Amino acid sequence: MYVIMAYDVNEKRVGKVLKKSREYLTWIQNSLLEGEITEAKFKILKSKIENIIEFKEDSVTWYVLSSEKLIKKESMGVEKGIPDIML
Numbered sequence: 001m002y003v004i005m006a007y008d009v010n011e012k013r014v015g016k017v018l019k020k021s022r023e024y025l026t027w028i029q030n031s032l033l034e035g036e037i038t039e040a041k042f043k044i045l046k047s048k049i050e051n052i053i054e055f056k057e058d059s060v061t062w063y064v065l066s067s068e069k070l071i072k073k074e075s076m077g078v079e080k081g082i083p084d085i086m087l
Contacts, residue, residue: 002068003042004034007049009058016052017060021045029080036068 005025009017018027024045025033037045042064049060065071 001037001039001042002035002065002071003037004063004065005032005060006063007031007053007058007060009053009060013052013054013058017049020048020052027080 003025005021007017007021008031014031021027021033024037024041025035027033046062053060
């Protein structure tokens with residue numbers, strides 16, 4: 001499955017949410033990540049994020065698609081989500 005994650009969390013928790021999310025998804029821009037993920041890993045990620053955020057202050061939105069092929073994506077400006085190249 002392909003997941004897009006958008007979040008708006010308190011400044012105190014932004015770093016923790018980003019760090020944990022980047023273990024599973026690719027950082028695209030501030031508060032936005034995306035990537036291919038298995039259903040099992042998605043459940044783990046959601047559980048870990050749930051343990052970080054405060055439900056009365058923060059919000060996380062997940063867009064779940066069956067495939068990246070269903071998205072037409074266009075970008076302008078600086079690309080922040082360029083994968084690291086390992087040699």
